Amino acid sequence: MQHHAPHASAVANDEASAIAALQREVLEMVALGRPLSQTMDRLCRRVEALAPDVICTVLSVDDQGYVHPLAAPSLPGRFSEAIDGEPIGPKAGSCGTAAWRREPVEVSDIDTDPLWSDYRPLAQAFGLKACWSNPIIIDGERVRATFALYYRDRRPVATFHRLMVEACVQLCQIALRHEDHQQQIERLAYYDSLTGLPNRALFSERAHMALQMAQRLDAPAALLLLDVDSFKTINDSLGHASGDAVLCALAGRMSRQLREVDTLARLGGDEFVLVLPGCHATEAMSVAEKLHKALEPPLQIASNELRVSASIGVAIFPVDGRLLDDLLKNADLAMYEAKRAGRRCTRFFLQQMNEALGERLRIERALRRALHHQRLRLHYQPKLNLVDGSLLGVEALLRWTDAELGDVPPDRFIPVAEECGLVAALDAWVLDTASAQLARWRADGFIVPGLAVNASAPRFSREDVVAQVEQLCRHHGLQPQDLTLEVTERLMLEDCAQAAEQLRRLDALGVRLSVDDFGTGYSSLAYLKRLPVSELKLDKSFVRDLETDADDRALARAVIAIGQALNLAVVAEGVETEAQRRLLLEAGCMEAQGYGLARPMPPEKFEAWLRARMPEPFSVKVSDRPAP
Ligand SMILES: Nc1nc2c(ncn2[C@@H]2O[C@H](COP(=O)(O)O[C@H]3[C@@H](O)[C@H](n4cnc5c(=O)[nH]c(N)nc54)O[C@@H]3COP(=O)(O)O)[C@@H](O)[C@H]2O)c(=O)[nH]1
Numbered sequence: 001m002q003h004h005a006p007h008a009s010a011v012a013n014d015e016a017s018a019i020a021a022l023q024r025e026v027l028e029m030v031a032l033g034r035p036l037s038q039t040m041d042r043l044c045r046r047v048e049a050l051a052p053d054v055i056c057t058v059l060s061v062d063d064q065g066y067v068h069p070l071a072a073p074s075l076p077g078r079f080s081e082a083i084d085g086e087p088i089g090p091k092a093g094s095c096g097t098a099a100w101r102r103e104p105v106e107v108s109d110i111d112t113d114p115l116w117s118d119y120r121p122l123a124q125a126f127g128l129k130a131c132w133s134n135p136i137i138i139d140g141e142r143v144r145a146t147f148a149l150y151y152r153d154r155r156p157v158a159t160f161h162r163l164m165v166e167a168c169v170q171l172c173q174i175a176l177r178h179e180d181h182q183q184q185i186e187r188l189a190y191y192d193s194l195t196g197l198p199n200r201a202l203f204s205e206r207a208h209m210a211l212q213m214a215q216r217l218d219a220p221a222a223l224l225l226l227d228v229d230s231f232k233t234i235n236d237s238l239g240h241a242s243g244d245a246v247l248c249a250l251a252g253r254m255s256r257q258l259r260e261v262d263t264l265a266r267l268g269g270d271e272f273v274l275v276l277p278g279c280h281a282t283e284a285m286s287v288a289e290k291l292h293k294a295l296e297p298p299l300q301i302a303s304n305e306l307r308v309s310a311s312i313g314v315a316i317f318p319v320d321g322r323l324l325d326d327l328l329k330n331a332d333l334a335m336y337e338a339k340r341a342g343r344r345c346t347r348f349f350l351q352q353m354n355e356a357l358g359e360r361l362r363i364e365r366a367l368r369r370a371l372h373h374q375r376l377r378l379h380y381q382p383k384l385n386l387v388d389g390s391l392l393g394v395e396a397l398l399r400w401t402d403a404e405l406g407d408v409p410p411d412r413f414i415p416v417a418e419e420c421g422l423v424a425a426l427d428a429w430v431l432d433t434a435s436a437q438l439a440r441w442r443a444d445g446f447i448v449p450g451l452a453v454n455a456s457a458p459r460f461s462r463e464d465v466v467a468q469v470e471q472l473c474r475h476h477g478l479q480p481q482d483l484t485l486e487v488t489e490r491l492m493l494e495d496c497a498q499a500a501e502q503l504r505r506l507d508a509l510g511v512r513l514s515v516d517d518f519g520t521g522y523s524s525l526a527y528l529k530r531l532p533v534s535e536l537k538l539d540k541s542f543v544r545d546l547e548t549d550a551d552d553r554a555l556a557r558a559v560i561a562i563g564q565a566l567n568l569a570v571v572a573e574g575v576e577t578e579a580q581r582r583l584l585l586e587a588g589c590m591e592a593q594g595y596g597l598a599r600p601m602p603p604e605k606f607e608a609w610l611r612a613r614m615p616e617p618f619s620v621k622v623s624d625r626p627a628p
Contacts, residue, residue, distance in 0.1 A: 015050075015160050019167045022046045026171045036179045040071035043171060047149075048074055051161055055128075055150040058136075058172060061088060061099045061143050070145060076126045083119075088143075093119045094133035095146040102143055104134045109154045129154045134165060136172045144176045192266040194244055195251035203265030207275040207324050210263070214277060214317055221317040222284035223324075224274040225331040226254075226291065229309045229343040231270035236461075236497060242301045246308060249301075253294040257287070272310075273328070281316050281348060288312045288346040311338035312346040320349045333357055363416045366402045371425060376400050378434055379600035382609070383452065383571060383593050386585050391613070393450030393484065395593065396434035397600045398426065414456075424459040431455075432472055435483070437603055439476035446610050452484035452514060457491035460499035466506055480510035484535065488516050492527040500531060507532030514571070519559050528566060536563045538589065540574025547579045557587045564588060 025046065029039040044056035057072035065088045069080040086092065088099040097115050098105040107113045108130050110123045116131075123131075133148035147168055149161060157165075187193075190202040198206065207223070214221040228250065235243035247270065254264055254272065264274050276287060291312065299306045313335025321327040330349040333356075338347040370376055380394040400408050417423040431453050438451045459465055465485075473480055485506065491499060492515060503513060514535035515528075519542060527533075542556045556572075563570035572584045575594030584592060601609060 015163065018050050019164055022050065022164075023167055023171060027174065030175050030178050033182075036175060037070055039175050040172070041073055043168060043175075044071045044073050047164060047168060050164060051149075051158075053151065053153075054161065055152075056168075057095075057148045057150065058145055059083070059095050059148070060145045065099075067095060067099065067146070075150065079122065079126045079128075082122055091115050091118065093123075094131040095148050098133040098135045098146050098148075099143045102135050102137060104132065106132045106157060108156050111154075127152050132157050132161075132165070134169050136169060136176060138173060138177055138180065144180075145172060147172050195248050195266050197251050197255070197272075198263060198265040200265065200267050203263060203267070203273055203275070204324065206263045206265075210261075210275050210277045211317055211322070211324060211327075215322070219278050220280040220319075222274075222276040222279035222281070222287070223315045223317070223327045223331045224276065224284065224288060224291075225313045225315075225328070225335045226272045226274070226310045227312075227335055227339065228270035229311055229339075234306065234308075238301065238304060238306075242304070245301045246299060246306065249299050250295060250308065250310075254291055257290045257294050273331075279316075281314070284314050284316065285346065285348075288314060292344055292346070309344035311335055311341075311343070313338055313349065314346060315349040330354070360416050360419065363405070363408065363413055364420045364422070366405055366408075367400070367413055367417060367422060367426075370400055370402060371422065371429065375402075376426075376429065377602065378430060378437065379602055380434075380437075380606045381593050381600035382598040382606075383591060384597050386572075386575075386581055386590055386592050389597075391447070391449060391610070392591055393452055394438075394448060394606070395452040395454075395486070395600075396430055396437075397454075398430055399600075399602075418456060418458065421458070423456040424463055427453070427455050427459055428463070428468060431468070431483075435472050435476045435478055438482065439478060441607070441610075444607075446607065447614070448610075450482050450484060450512075452486050454516065455485040455487050455491075457488065457499070460487075460491060460502050465502050466509065469506060469509065469511060480506075481512070484512040484514050486514045486516040486537065489518065489520070489527075492531055492533075503531050507534075517573075519555065525562070528562075528568075533566075533568060535569040535571060538570055538572045540594070543572050543574045543580055543584070543594070544576075546583045547577070553583065553587075556584070556589075560584075560587045560589045 022043070026039060026043050029042060040058040044058065047056040048054060055072075055074045057075055058070045059067040059072075060070045061067055066085050067088060068084050069075070072080050083093075086096060088096040090097060090100055091114065092100060093116050094105045094107045105115065107115055110116045110120060110129055110131060116123060128150050130151040130153070131148055133146045135143045136145040136147055138144045147165065149157070149165065190199060191197065192199045210221055213219075228246070231243065231246070234246055247266070251264070251266065251272070258264055258274070261278070262274060262276050264272060267273050274287075276284060279287065292309065295308055295310055299308060313331045313333065315321060315327040315331040315334060317327060320330045330353070333353040334347040334349040337353060338345040341347060377399045378396045379399050380396055382394055383392045384390065385392055398410050398414075400413060402408055414423065417426050434451055434453050438448055441448050455465070469480060469483065472478070473483075507513060512534040513532055514537055515533055516537050517539040518536040520539045536559060538556060538559050542552050542559065545552045546556060560570050569591055570589050572580075572589050572592040573594065575581055575584065575592040576596040578596070580594075581592065581596065598609060
């Protein structure tokens with residue numbers, strides 16, 4: 001039988017179709033999402049099957065420039081171990097040098113080539129004589145890996161091998177780019193893009209695992225919920241970029257306080273959560289204290305030095321709940337208590353907090369119904385001149401009687417309304433209803449010089465109060481000068497640009513601005529210069545013991561003096577006795593409200609009160625008035 005050498009083009013066709021088959025197989029693995037190392041391993045094995053005289057390897061190159069074997073099925077294990085973690089460089093064998101130079105490196109004699117001088121004994125120990133390596137560059141930028149063929153004899157690279165390597169480099173690029181995209185998708189799905197911390201989804205997975213483990217080992221675990229104090233002020237005053245920088249810095253500081261088994265995650269906004277496996281209450285307390293301390297040093301953000309603190313709520317597994325949702329809810333309640341207790345505070349969950357939450361929820365539901373069905377009422381308390389008793393205006397005060405809860409005082413439902421975001425709607429209703437009432441009184445011939453309503457802080461940052469005031473003045477035929485908005489010092493201190501702008505525009509319209517409960521809680525008076533305040537209301541806590549407490553007398557005099565110095569009216573609240581009235585007058589306070597002068601009254605009673613005080617000819621006939 002005669003043997004014929006195969007025709008050159010037939011060989012070329014066989015090689016081309018072998019390479020095409022290899023490409024198909026690898027691309028299919030990529031498309032099916034097989035792990036990268038598995039795909040690269042298959043690639044190497046297929047190459048070695050097509051070219052039995054080569055040893056094929058793929059090394060990954062990490063961000064710091066060190067190589068790690070990704071697939072090297074036929075390379076002796078000890079050789080792989082020896083090169084794992086070696087740096088790339090100008091003389092780092094074929095692969096390290098190819099990655100360094102960003103170009104193929106062909107060493108046909110390892111025994112003599114200077115690029116291998118540091119690795120020659122290693123290669124010789126395993127009988128490796130030649131090596132051709134190609135860098136795998138992704139998107140023209142980063143060297144992500146090297147693809148190499150080793151030979152056990154000295155030799156230049158064969159043409160078929162060149163064709164094969166060209167195809168393999170492309171396959172490696174596709175597989176690595178796909179892997180990078182997968183990792184990016186995973187990062188987006190599981191990590192917070194701002195801080196790089198685990199996000200809610202990953203936290204939830206890890207926390208569930210930690211709780212399962214705790215259950216199995218009969219061990220405790222702590223869940224800490226941490227909320228940055230006054231973060232909104234940072235965002236509003238310095239901008240969101242600074243806010244983001246603060247969050248990143250805090251995330252870094254907190255991460256450094258934790259053990260490897262702990263998980264710190266960002267739930268969103270300025271809220272972080274930690275799960276600490278194996279921690280009972282005492283340890284959780286010391287971790288919370290470490291976190292407070294870590295946040296203490298001032299942060300340098302842009303050109304500002306910021307001091308930031310946080311409030312922490314703690315719930316312990318299993319005593320405060322066995323399920324993650326329960327623990328989160330309870331840590332949230334505790335965190336809320338920490339907020340109420342002031343800045344830089346930790347609170348542990350207590351069962352009473354649950355009861356308080358139940359009460360808050362009951363009030364919220366009933367209040368929403370009451371507002372919707374117009375079941376709220378207003379009482380009006382006169383503001384009087386202390387010298388001659390003349391009426392200076394009225395303050396509208398909300399009253400609510402619920403069928404189940406009975407009379408609910410504003411002190412109980414206003415804080416709930418503030419928490420659940422209902423207070424702005426309540427205040428808008430009060431302003432509109434009281435304005436309508438003032439217009440009706442005037443139409444009926446009653447002389448009511450002005451109307452004061454309470455305005456809560458959230459309204460000014462979320463709503464266009466100026467537009468509402470303009471609209472209701474037009475609608476009820478009132479002048480802006482008829483209205484006084486009583487705001488708390490909190491709003492004045494919040495440093496919210498939108499609120500400050502609205503207060504200035506209201507002032508320009510002629511609306512008066514009064515600072516309610518002046519002197520309670522805060523010490524900064526700078527806002528009095530910044531914002532258009534017309535009136536200070538001396539809090540009733542200073543008035544109550546005027547006769548007996550020298551400190552209260554001194555404080556009341558100080559507030560009155562501030563008002564006089566800044567040319568602001570000072571209205572004393574809570575005047576109940578003649579002695580208080582006299583002391584206030586002596587101190588220079590001319591205006592007041594209080595049970596001793598007149599209690600808050602429903603409209604009809606206030607009308608009777610007015611009628612009784614009005615000189616003749618007061619001739620309004622009750623029956624002539626339009627129905628309220
Ligand atoms: N955002 C809104 N807040 C409101 C509204 N209506 C009331 N409130 C706030 O609730 C707090 C309690 O109000 P209330 O129970 O109505 O008490 C007021 C007066 O009744 C009371 N007062 C008046 N004189 C005396 C007195 O001589 N002694 C005494 N012990 N209490 C007295 O003081 C409250 C006056 O409140 P203010 O002038 O606003 O400080 C209170 O903080 C209200 O602001 C609302 O519509 N929106």
